[in-house]
Every structure is written in structure tokens, then in C-alpha cells.
Amino acid sequence: MIYMDNAATSYPKPDCVYDAVDDYMRNSGASIGRSHSAAADAAFGIVSQCRQQLALLMDAESASNVAFTFNCTDSLNLLLRGILKRGMQVVSTQLEHNSVLRPLNDLTESGVSHKLLEFDSQTGLIDCKDIERELTQSSVDLVVLSHASNVTGVVQPVKEVAALCRAHGALLLLDAAQTAGHLPFSVREMDVDFLAAAGHKGLLGPLGTGLLYVRPGLEERVAHVRSGGTGTVSESAQQPTQMPSRFESGNPNGPGLAGLAAAVTWMSDQTISQVHDLIQERLSQLCNGLTAIDSDRLHVFCSDSVSAGRNCGVLSFVLEGIDSREVAAILEQSFQIACRAGFHCAPLTHQRLGTIESGGTIRFSPGLFTTEQDINWAVEAVQQLCEFAE
Numbered sequence: 001m002i003y004m005d006n007a008a009t010s011y012p013k014p015d016c017v018y019d020a021v022d023d024y025m026r027n028s029g030a031s032i033g034r035s036h037s038a039a040a041d042a043a044f045g046i047v048s049q050c051r052q053q054l055a056l057l058m059d060a061e062s063a064s065n066v067a068f069t070f071n072c073t074d075s076l077n078l079l080l081r082g083i084l085k086r087g088m089q090v091v092s093t094q095l096e097h098n099s100v101l102r103p104l105n106d107l108t109e110s111g112v113s114h115k116l117l118e119f120d121s122q123t124g125l126i127d128c129k130d131i132e133r134e135l136t137q138s139s140v141d142l143v144v145l146s147h148a149s150n151v152t153g154v155v156q157p158v159k160e161v162a163a164l165c166r167a168h169g170a171l172l173l174l175d176a177a178q179t180a181g182h183l184p185f186s187v188r189e190m191d192v193d194f195l196a197a198a199g200h201k202g203l204l205g206p207l208g209t210g211l212l213y214v215r216p217g218l219e220e221r222v223a224h225v226r227s228g229g230t231g232t233v234s235e236s237a238q239q240p241t242q243m244p245s246r247f248e249s250g251n252p253n254g255p256g257l258a259g260l261a262a263a264v265t266w267m268s269d270q271t272i273s274q275v276h277d278l279i280q281e282r283l284s285q286l287c288n289g290l291t292a293i294d295s296d297r298l299h300v301f302c303s304d305s306v307s308a309g310r311n312c313g314v315l316s317f318v319l320e321g322i323d324s325r326e327v328a329a330i331l332e333q334s335f336q337i338a339c340r341a342g343f344h345c346a347p348l349t350h351q352r353l354g355t356i357e358s359g360g361t362i363r364f365s366p367g368l369f370t371t372e373q374d375i376n377w378a379v380e381a382v383q384q385l386c387e388f389a390e
């Protein structure tokens with residue numbers, strides 16, 4: 001089976017990730033930060049090292065600015081529900097995933113309003129002028145932006161948006177679900193206040209891992225949504241206020257974090273730039289192959305973003321006249337290609353792209369272990385489907 005669904009979760013992982021999870025389960029298994037046995041200390045060390053490596057990878061001020069969560073959805077919920085209060089205003093975009101859209105919709109019942117800005121369906125980009133207009137016209141508290149869409153892969157101009165937020169006193173939350181591990185970036189250079197990411201996608205860790213970066217000093221503005229044991233200041237019945245324990249109640253996902261630690265060490269050894277270049281190579285091959293297919297039925301979305309170097313590693317397409325979910329089923333059954341078709345938990349993106357009728361898009365997201373031959377086969381499969389559909 002050729003796995004082309006790395007935007008959902010990366011697979012396979014480097015061998016060291018499997019080994020680290022197995023080793024943790026068999027030889028440590030202790031509760032992290034709770035007791036002081038040798039095994040518990042070793043487990044705590046693994047998690048601390050993971051935090052340190054992630055902070056280095058993202059260029060965070062310190063490891064304590066990174067809180068572990070269970071996935072990107074968890075990070076986004078902790079932040080949105082923790083910071084937004086009655087009367088606050090949020091600006092976001094139609095590119096967002098349901099992990100942003102649904103909490104924002106829930107929060108309207110608590111008196112939090114939001115506005116979702118359109119994007120250009122050809123380029124896949126938001127227009128910074130729209131953001132500037134909103135920030136100028138009303139008192140916006142928070143801007144929430146997908147670093148890259150999980151439908152088109154197009155990377156958004158985050159530095160420009162951050163500069164506008166800074167100038168108008170709004171905070172910026174970046175959803176880096178699709179970019180963490182795929183693009184080398186610095187939270188300080190991008191000048192974001194909060195960043196949510198998954199550990200199990202581009203960062204190559206196991207499912208059940210995620211992270212939330214909070215700029216130093218801002219944690220006090222984010223109420224904790226979960227409270228409980230943190231293994232720190234246990235003599236107090238109050239939730240600790242400091243990062244990261246403020247947001248880390250209950251036993252963490254030890255095996256998952258051990259795997260993530262191994263993945264991030266592996267990624268740092270390879271260097272994230274090399275990982276990025278490799279994925280871009282496969283993506284360009286895929287994009288060139290698909291756009292060269294001579295068929296009026298085939299529509300590849302935002303393909304120019306690939307040659308412009310503005311795509312994190314995701315391509316969506318439709319075959320006119322065939323439901324996308326049916327195409328994906330044929331790709332799996334007849335060509336042994338696993339991909340994701342449908343609406344990708346991003347219904348407004350599909351509305352804007354005009355892909356509701358086609359049952360969404362078919363999404364190919366190559367990963368680090370996708371080979372040149374895999375891409376050739378994927379292009380050949382789409383070519384054959386186009387011929388069959390004529």
C-alpha cells in the first residue's frame with residue numbers, strides 16, 4: 001500500500017520511534033513527574049528532553065513555553081476556551097479546520113463573536129488587507145490563522161499577519177498542524193503569541209501527542225480549562241499558574257511522548273531543512289505529474305503554490321463527474337494508494353473552492369518515506385482514472 005495521507009497522520013515513522021515507544025512500555029512505564037523512583041526519573045528525563053528539543057526546533061524562548069497536549073485539536077481548544085471571554089472578538093478565516101471552527105461556534109453562546117475572512121480560491125491565500133481592515137474597524141482581541149490549509153497546502157503570510165496584529169494590539173494564534181515538522185520556522189521570528197501543533201503529523205511522533213506554545217508572560221491571560229494533579233506544588237489545592245504545568249493536568253501520554261522525543265531527535269539530526277527539501281521534491285514531482293495529465297475532467301487546486309514554494313506538502317484535486325470519495329475507494333482497491341477524500345474537516349474551505357458537489361476533493365499528502373516510484377504510480381493511477389472517465 002502506498003500511503004499518501006500524511007496530512008492526517010504521518011506513517012510510517014522512523015524506526016527509532018517504534019523502538020522508543022516499545023522501550024518505554026517494557027522498561028520504564030513509570031508515571032512521569034509523580035514519583036521519584038529511578039524509572040520515574042528516567043521517564044521524566046525523556047519528556048523533559050522532548051520539550052527541550054521541540055523548543056529548539058521551534059526556536060521558543062525556553063522549554064517551559066511548550067505544554068504537551070493530546071493532539072492539535074486539544075491545543076486549540078485549551079487556548080480558545082481559555083482565553084476567550086464574553087464580549088471578545090475574533091478574526092479568523094474560511095481556511096480553518098473544524099478544530100477551530102467548532103470551538104468558535106460553541107463560544108458564540110458565551111458571547112464571543114467571530115468573523116471568518118475569505119481566501120482567494122485560485123491562489124489559496126488570504127488577503128492581509130482584509131485582516132488589516134478588520135483590525136482597524138473593530139476592536140479585535142484574537143486572530144486565529146491556519147499556517148497552511150490541510151486542503152490546499154498553501155502556506156499563509158504569517159509574518160505580515162503578525163505585524164498587523166502587533167500594530168493593532170491583537171493576539172495571534174497560529175494553527176501549525178500542517179507545518180510543524182514540514183517547514184523550518186521560528187515562533188520568535190514569526191512573532192506569534194500562541195502556536196498549536198500535532199506531534200503525530202509532520203513531527204513524526206505517535207498519535208495522542210500535541211503541543212501548545214505560549215509566549216512568555218501570556219499564560220496568565222489563558223485560564224486553564226482542565227485542572228488536577230500536575231506532580232508540581234502538590235501541597236496546594238489550586239492549579240499551578242506556571243507553564244507548562246498550568247496546562248498539563250493528569251498523567252501525560254508517556255509512551256507517546258517517548259516516541260515523540262525520539263522523532264524530534266531524529267528530525268533534528270536530519271535537520272528540518274533537509275526534511276523540508278525532500279518533501280518539496282516529492283510534492284513538485286506530484287504536482288508536475290498531475291498538472292501534465294491532459295484531461296478536462298481533472299482539476300488540481302492551487303497548484304501554482306508548489307512552484308512558488310508556498311505549499312507545505314498537500315495537493316487536492318477532483319475528477320469532474322465522479323464523487324471524490326468514490327475516486328479514493330478506487331485508488332485504494334485498484335491501485336493500492338491510501339489517501340483521504342471528502343471534506344477534510346474543513347467545510348468552509350470546500351464551500352469556497354466549490355467542491356461540495358463533488359463530495360470534497362481527493363487529497364494526496366506525500367511524506368518523508370514516499371519514494372519517487374510511489375509518486376510515479378500515483379500519477380499513473382490518476383491518468384488511468386481520467387482515461388476511464390472520458
Ligand SMILES: Cc1ncc(COP(=O)(O)O)c(C=O)c1O
Nearest residue numbers: 071072073097099150175177198
Ligand atoms: C489545519 C489543521 N488543524 C487542526 C487539525 C487537528 O489536528 P489533530 O488531529 O492533531 O487534532 C488538523 C488535522 O488534520 C489540521 O489539518
